[in-house]
Amino acid sequence: MSRTDSRGLVLDEKLLFELTDPGRVGYSLPACDVPEVTPQKSLQRDEIADFPELSEVDVVRHYTRLSTWNYGVDSGFYPLGSCTMKYNPKVNEQAARLSGFAELHPQAPEHLCQGALELMYRLQQDLGEVSGFPAITLQPAAGAQGEFTGMLMIRAWHEAQGNKRNKVIIPDTAHGTNPASAALCGFDVVPVASDGVLSKAAVEAVMNDEVAALMVTNPNTLGLFEADIREICDLIHERGGLVYCDGANLNALMGISRPGDIGIDVMHFNLHKTFSTPHGGGGPGAGPVGVVEKLRPFMPVPIVVKEGERYRLDYDLKQSVGRVKGFSGHFGILVRAYSYILSMGGEGLKRATELAVLNANYIRARLEGSYDLPFKQRSLHEVVFSEAALENDCHTLDVAKRLIDYGFHPPTIYFPLVVKGALMIEPTESESKQNLDEFCDALLSIAEESLSKPELLKQAPIRAKVKRLDEATAARKPKLRWVKE
Amino acid sequence: MRYLPHTEMDIRQMLETIGVKNIDELFSGIPDSCRLQSPLNLPSALSESEAVAVLKTLAERNAKVSEWDSFLGGGAYNHFIPAVVDHLVSRSEFYTAYTPYQPEISQGTLQAIFEFQTMICQLTGMDVANASMYDGASACAEAVLLALRTGRKRNKVLLSEALHPQYRETVATYCRYLNVELIEVGSADGVTDRQQLKGLLDEQVAAVVVGYPNYFGQIEDLQKLADAAHAAGAKLITAVSEPLALGLFKAPGDLGADVVAGEGQAFGIPLSFGGPGIGFFAVKQNDMRALPGRLVGETVDQDGKRGFVLTLATREQHIRREKATSNICSNQGMCTLMVGIFLALHGKQGLRKLAELNYSKAAYAKKQISALDGFAIAFSGEVFNEFVVVCPEPVAELQKRLEEQGILSGIALAKDYPQLENGLLICVTEQNSREQIDRLVSALAGGER
Numbered sequence: 055m056s057r058t059d060s061r062g063l064v065l066d067e068k069l070l071f072e073l074t075d076p077g078r079v080g081y082s083l084p085a086c087d088v089p090e091v092t093p094q095k096s097l098q099r100d101e102i103a104d105f106p107e108l109s110e111v112d113v114v115r116h117y118t119r120l121s122t123w124n125y126g127v128d129s130g131f132y133p134l135g136s137c138t139m140k141y142n143p144k145v146n147e148q149a150a151r152l153s154g155f156a157e158l159h160p161q162a163p164e165h166l167c168q169g170a171l172e173l174m175y176r177l178q179q180d181l182g183e184v185s186g187f188p189a190i191t192l193q194p195a196a197g198a199q200g201e202f203t204g205m206l207m208i209r210a211w212h213e214a215q216g217n218k219r220n221k222v223i224i225p226d227t228a229h230g231t232n233p234a235s236a237a238l239c240g241f242d243v244v245p246v247a248s249d250g251v252l253s254k255a256a257v258e259a260v261m262n263d264e265v266a267a268l269m270v271t272n273p274n275t276l277g278l279f280e281a282d283i284r285e286i287c288d289l290i291h292e293r294g295g296l297v298y299c300d301g302a303n304l305n306a307l308m309g310i311s312r313p314g315d316i317g318i319d320v321m322h323f324n325l326h327k328t329f330s331t332p333h334g335g336g337g338p339g340a341g342p343v344g345v346v347e348k349l350r351p352f353m354p355v356p357i358v359v360k361e362g363e364r365y366r367l368d369y370d371l372k373q374s375v376g377r378v379k380g381f382s383g384h385f386g387i388l389v390r391a392y393s394y395i396l397s398m399g400g401e402g403l404k405r406a407t408e409l410a411v412l413n414a415n416y417i418r419a420r421l422e423g424s425y426d427l428p429f430k431q432r433s434l435h436e437v438v439f440s441e442a443a444l445e446n447d448c449h450t451l452d453v454a455k456r457l458i459d460y461g462f463h464p465p466t467i468y469f470p471l472v473v474k475g476a477l478m479i480e481p482t483e484s485e486s487k488q489n490l491d492e493f494c495d496a497l498l499s500i501a502e503e504s505l506s507k508p509e510l511l512k513q514a515p516i517r518a519k520v521k522r523l524d525e526a527t528a529a530r531k532p533k534l535r536w537v538k539e
Numbered sequence: 540m541r542y543l544p545h546t547e548m549d550i551r552q553m554l555e556t557i558g559v560k561n562i563d564e565l566f567s568g569i570p571d572s573c574r575l576q577s578p579l580n581l582p583s584a585l586s587e588s589e590a591v592a593v594l595k596t597l598a599e600r601n602a603k604v605s606e607w608d609s610f611l612g613g614g615a616y617n618h619f620i621p622a623v624v625d626h627l628v629s630r631s632e633f634y635t636a637y638t639p640y641q642p643e644i645s646q647g648t649l650q651a652i653f654e655f656q657t658m659i660c661q662l663t664g665m666d667v668a669n670a671s672m673y674d675g676a677s678a679c680a681e682a683v684l685l686a687l688r689t690g691r692k693r694n695k696v697l698l699s700e701a702l703h704p705q706y707r708e709t710v711a712t713y714c715r716y717l718n719v720e721l722i723e724v725g726s727a728d729g730v731t732d733r734q735q736l737k738g739l740l741d742e743q744v745a746a747v748v749v750g751y752p753n754y755f756g757q758i759e760d761l762q763k764l765a766d767a768a769h770a771a772g773a774k775l776i777t778a779v780s781e782p783l784a785l786g787l788f789k790a791p792g793d794l795g796a797d798v799v800a801g802e803g804q805a806f807g808i809p810l811s812f813g814g815p816g817i818g819f820f821a822v823k824q825n826d827m828r829a830l831p832g833r834l835v836g837e838t839v840d841q842d843g844k845r846g847f848v849l850t851l852a853t854r855e856q857h858i859r860r861e862k863a864t865s866n867i868c869s870n871q872g873m874c875t876l877m878v879g880i881f882l883a884l885h886g887k888q889g890l891r892k893l894a895e896l897n898y899s900k901a902a903y904a905k906k907q908i909s910a911l912d913g914f915a916i917a918f919s920g921e922v923f924n925e926f927v928v929v930c931p932e933p934v935a936e937l938q939k940r941l942e943e944q945g946i947l948s949g950i951a952l953a954k955d956y957p958q959l960e961n962g963l964l965i966c967v968t969e970q971n972s973r974e975q976i977d978r979l980v981s982a983l984a985g986g987e988r
Contacts, residue, residue, distance in 0.1 A: 070654050070883050081621065081889035086896055087973040088903035092787075093921050097758060099789045102661050105887040110623060113883045117627045117651070117876075124647035126635030134637060141542055142635050145587050150811070151625070154598025159611045160813030161950050162602050163942070169600030170812050183580055195673035195815070196869045198856070209716055234856035234866035240716030243861045279568045309579050310566055316573045326869075330542075333637035335648040336670065336833065336872030338815035354712070376712035380614060380676035380705045380802070381813025393594055399584030402540050408562045409545055415565055416553045432568035454641070464641055469857070486544035487553055518643035521840040525642075528838035528850040532827065534667050535657040536837075 057130075057461040057492075064519055067119040070106040071536050080110040104538050123519045124335070125463050131489050133417075135436045135466035135478025136229070136275055138305045138327030140406075143397065146330065146390035155389050160381040164366050170385065171365035174358045177392045178342075181323060184403065185304070186314025187344030191353045193383040197302060200322025200341030201235035201269075206375040207320060207345060207352040208267045208296050209239050214352075214373060217294065219266035225252050227275045227470045232300060236269060248472070250429040251278050254285045261293050271300040272313065275470040275478070276429050277414060277436035279306075287317025296320065296349075304328045305482065306411060306435035309404025319346045329391035340387040354378050409483035410435045413490060417479055420494040424501040428473050435482075441475025448504040450475035452511035456503070459510075459517045460496035540584065602947070604810065608975045609947040610904075612925045612966025613754070614675065614703055614780045615813055616805040618893075619970060624807045624880045634873050638833070642848045643840075648872065649847035652835040655879045662785050662882075663799040664792025665821035670833035671870040675802025678818030679706040679778040680713035681831045681865055682800040683746055685822070686774045687719060688864065689829050690745030693773070695720045697739055697746070699731040701753035703780050704955040710748070729757040729918025729927065731764060740771035746798075748776040751791055752784050755964065756901075756925025757918055765795025774798060781805055782819070784923040786894030798822050807881030808874050817874035828854060831865030893969060897924040900976065901967040907980040908965075914983060917962060925966045927952065927959065930983075934963050941982050948979065 092098065108116070126132070132139040150156065158170055178190040194200040205222070212219050222241040224232050225248045233243045244260050246252070257268060268290050272280045280286070287297045299313050299321040305328045307313070313321045325331045326339035333339070345353065355374045356367035367382065398406065411434050418427065418437040426442035441450040454464035454477070466478040481490060503510045515521065550562070559565060566574075585593065604617045611617070628634060632647060639645030639652075652670045659668035672678040683696050696714070698707050700723050711721055722739055724747070725732045731749050740747070747768040749759050765775040777791040779801030785791075791799045804816035822830060828851065836850035856863040885893060901924040909916045913931030930937055934951040941948040952962035967976060 067650075069650070069657075070879075071657065074886075078886075079888055080623075080884040080886060081893070083889070083892055083896060084969065086899055088899050088976070090895070090899050091902045092895060093758075093898065097788055097921055099785070099787065099793070101891070102786075102887055105658065105661050105890070106883045107886045107888070108883055110621075110884065113880060114623055114627065116883070117880060118630065120647035120651055121627075121630040121632040122647065123644075123650075124632040124636050125641075125644040126632050128631035128635045132635075132637075134640070137637055139637060142631070143542060145590060147629070149591070149594045149598075151809075152595060152598040153603045153605065154595075154601040156809040156811050157603035157605055158601040158812045159604055159609060159617065159810050159947070160615050161611045161613050162947060163938070166602035166942075166947075167812065169597035172600070173594075173597045180581060195677065196867075198866045198868045199673060199677070202866055206712070206715065229868075230855070230857035230860050230863070231866050231868050233861035234859075234863045237861040237863075238713070238717075238866050240718075279573075281568060281570055284570070284572055310575060311569055311573045312575050315575065332631075332634045332873065334634050334871070334873030335636045335645075335651075335876065336638040337869035338673070338817075338871045338874060339869050340815075375715065377705060377708040378677065378712055379709060379814075380674045380703075380816070383813075384815040385812035386809070386815055389594070393590060395581065396585050396590040396593060397542075397587065398540070400579035400581030402543075402584045403579065403581070405540065405543060408565075409543055411565050412545075412550065412553055412557075412562055415557045415559075419557045432565065434566075434568065455643070458641065458644055463644065466640075483543055487549040489544075515643050519646050520643055520844055520846040521842055523642050523840045523846045523848050524838045525848050525850065528836040528848050529852070532834075532850060533837040534653075534827070534834055534850075535660050536653070 064122060065119050067116060069536050070116060071104055073112055074107045076107050078107045078109050080108050080113050130461060131485055131493050132463040133465045133479045133481050134463065135480040136302055138480060138482055140330055140482040141484040142330055142332040143394060146393040149393040150386045150389045168365055171358050173392055174388060175360055175365050177388055178358060180395050181342055182344060184308055185321060185344045186312030188347050189350040189353060190342055190344045191357055192342045192388055193354045193378055194341035194343055195379050195384055196337060196339035197322055197324040197341040198231040198235060199378055200343045201231055202238055203354055203378050204298050204320040204322055204343050205236055205239040207349050208298060210352045210373060210375050211349055212266050219264055221265045223257065223260055223265055223268045225270060226472050228269065228271055229300060232269045241266065250276055250431055251280050252286060254282050254289060257286050258289060261290060263294060265295050267296045267298050269298045271303060273303045273306045273434045276438050277433045278429065278431050279434055284316050302327060303435060306407060308407040310407055314344060320349060325387055325391040330394040331387045331390040338384050338387055340384040356382060406483045413481040413483060413485055416490055417481055417494060421497055424498055436478060436480035438473055439477045440473045444504050446504055446508035448508050448511045450477055453477065453500055455522065456500045456511045456514035457496060458515035462493055462496060607945055607947050608978060610949045610965045610967060610979060611947050613950045613964055614705065614802065615810050616781055617810060617968055617970050618805055620807050621884055623884060624877050627880050628873055628876050633876055639849060642846060646846060649835050651876055651879055653837065653847050655875045656835060658882050659819050659821055663821045664790030665799055666824040667827045668819060668821040669830050670835055671875045672818030672820050672832055674816045674818045675778065675780050676706045676709035678800035678820050680710045682776045682798040683710050683748065684713060685798060685829050686746035686776060689826060693743055693745035694718060695722060695743045695745065697722050697724050697744055699724050699749040701726040701731055701755055702748055702750045702778060703754045706778055728920060729755045730759050730920055733763060733767060737767055740767060740773060742772060744771055744773040746774040746776050748778060751777045751779055752781055752923045755918060755927045756922040758788055758921045761791055761794035761796060776800060781923060783894050783897060786890035787898060803878045807877040815871060815874055817871040817878060829864060832867050833870045896969045900971055901926060904967045904976045908983060911984050924968055925964060928963045928965055930961045930963050934961055944982050946979055946982055
């Protein structure tokens with residue numbers, strides 16, 4: 055039996071506004087038990103034109119139908135490279151919904167939030183243990199905001215030392231968020247080329263006393279460990295700089311190597327990658343940041359501290375870079391991550407890393423003869439192929455779309471930029487050998503199709519809700535909202 | 540471990556296919572000097588029931604708003620969440636997907652965001668809204684960055700003192716190294732001081748930022764503020780932390796706002812100790828290409844069938860890198876869905892009625908408290924569901940006294956506003972019954988029931 059033989063009923067569905075029938079309601083409110091009053095007329099708005107009017111049943115069916123057009127980790131294999139689409143445990147969802155967490159107001163007095171603060175404190179400790187950093191802030195909302203926070207701390211630290219350094223070295227394999235976050239801190243970006251991994255010589259060539267930091271991803275976006283990282287960190291430190299690590303790929307290192315032990319000064323975590331919190335169709339994530347001791351005074355406020363048996367929010371960091379968002383971070387996501395750590399334990403986290411790396415290497419071994427592998431060093435959690443071996447004008451995009459017809463979410467494509475037509479595959483530890491075999495069989499079959507029936511790739515997908523969409527027109531004539539015709 | 544599907548047999552076969560003897564060999568690319576030599580010092584794994592017990596114990600040590608008479612607001616609001624919201628967002632086709640990079644298998648997320656963008660436009664009176672930001676505070680900061688980008692060489696930003704203190708702090712953090720001068724505009728009678736504002740406006744000012752309602756719950760006269768800002772060539776940014784007010788009060792877009800940034804938590808998202816919530820962000824047509832964040836647009840597929848895609852990506856970090864409009868990569872997908880469902884359920888009538896209910900409740904509480912000896916309502920203008928009371932005793936003592944009676948009385952303002960030494964910010968929503976309000980009033984008066 056193959057999943058590609060399956061058939062399903064997929065219902066079309068209008069927009070909320072097209073379904074609207076004036077007079078229909080989907081709410082119930084308690085009766086007003088105080089005198090009814092309204093503000094002066096000049097301040098009141100007219101009715102909200104064309105806003106939805108639907109019954110509860112309409113709304114439930116609407117979103118249920120929309121959900122069936124989506125593909126999630128719970129639907130099947132989702133090997134989106136750099137995104138670590140591991141299984142999202144259901145108990146984490148239940149934990150975040152416990153009334154003591156979900157119904158806790160952020161302005162409640164501290165002595166009435168002790169459980170929440172203790173959870174945050176414990177999570178800080180645990181993330182510190184996994185990464186080797188003595189100080190952790192849980193405030194940043196996502197990885198990119200973590201990068202911003204980390205780079206701000208680096209800038210503030212330099213200023214406190216009286217250093218005027220306004221450049222940051224970033225390898226060409228970096229996520230786009232790295233240069234964007236550095237720019238937001240007023241830094242100029244100095245790109246550095248890598249040959250799969252970064253060499254000390256390449257860094258040395260651009261390192262000078264204008265450089266505040268190196269921003270590195272380890273393992274990098276090719277799934278390779280930066281083998282010279284210690285020597286590179288030493289070099290940067292000797293010349294007065296700091297080293298930032300993008301922790302997006304920490305899933306390759308848990309229990310194996312700790313960034314804080316090998317010369318990294320600042321690193322963000324992506325709890326929605328490494329620590330199993332759901333990606334939510336785009337978010338919310340959470341991007342805690344770990345720092346070495348000398349950067350502790352620069353962390354955003356508030357941070358959670360323990361005094362005796364009490365926990366409190368400390369706002370009193372004199373050199374703090376300030377607040378990067380409201381309240382104390384994405385608490386609901388922190389609960390899920392802590393629940394994951396409890397369920398995995400120290401050994402379980404290490405085992406997850408080992409199996410994630412095993413899975414990536416297994417895919418590599420099975421596909422290496424049929425797809426071009428531009429970098430041959432030992433892969434960790436992900437493997438990146440190029441489109442070089444494809445024939446008949448078939449490209450990475452075609453392979454990705456054809457994979458949809460086989461029932462899989464495509465890998466990340468066209469990233470990292472240093473690989474032509476990159477196919478970046480990150481299986482995570484959640485997949486069994488059986489699933490990996492099905493996926494590899496599909497990719498091998500597609501490679502064969504590209505030789506014998508390339509039109510199958512060019513037309514793909516034919517089995518999804520819609521065929522290939524006209525993205526060029528969408529960008530040229532943007533239609534970003536519904537309007538009544 | 541139940542999340543890890545590998546059998547010993549699988550592992551052996553996989554290692555054989557790879558051509559290595561054991562798993563450790565797979566890590567041979569990591570130099571010994573970088574290897575951790577000891578096991579992680581973390582507790583052993585717990586079973587599901589044990590983990591739940593630990594988490595429940597922690598949860599039970601927090602105050603649940605449902606078990607208190609809570610009058611806390613200040614940027615996070617206790618509104619009722621219909622069962623449908625959590626039921627639908629719990630469909631894992633939604634929450635276990637990621638950013639819809641592959642539109643053919645992400646139409647559910649994409650259409651839901653397109654609808655969200657539309658409803659935010661309708662609610663705010665703006666032309667274009669993005670697919671969401673992290674929260675109200677960071678959305679407000681991004682709005683300031685947009686004004687600086689589009690304001691050419693202007694490098695001053697005027698922040699109303701009555702804007703949420705955390706929003707002001709976040710703006711300051713975002714602008715820390717961008718050579719921007721942030722200037723605070725004072726308030727008069729609880730709203731932005733227009734005289735002072737006019738004195739501060741000049742050709743260097745990129746934007747004026749005010750709350751609507753502001754942190755004191757007051758409704759600012761946006762039209763006059765917009766006129767003043769526009770006369771100096773500056774943008775008016777409106778930050779909305781209680782968007783339910785927009786169900787009843789005029790939309791900022793109809794009063795001259797150029798950017799509306801806000802926090803959407805009030806629409807169906809649990810309080811959850813302040814996060815995750817959702818930032819919404821809307822502009823007029825001419826700033827469309829300056830928007831930060833993800834955008835969903837309508838298009839057609841090869842057969843001419845309607846579909847939705849992420850669009851205008853050339854603004855974004857994955858294409859433009861250091862020249863992007865923002866470093867943001869994610870949006871608040873799951874929270875976008877909560878807000879969309881909440882708004883669709885309440886609809887045109889329900890949102891208005893819910894807003895009116897909040898308004899009436901707050902008006903009642905305000906009236907009752909104003910009649911108490913020694914208590915005064917701080918400001919005279921119109922409010923939505925929050926207002927400031929000046930108390931006859933130190934707020935900390937009053938809060939403690941009321942807490943003993945099961946009442947979370949409000950937020951002390953003195954820390955952020957020293958001039959409001961005995962100021963207490965009280966929020967009343969549809970979740971507060973008349974009985975609760977009466978209990979608050981009598982407790983404030985010193986009585987116990």
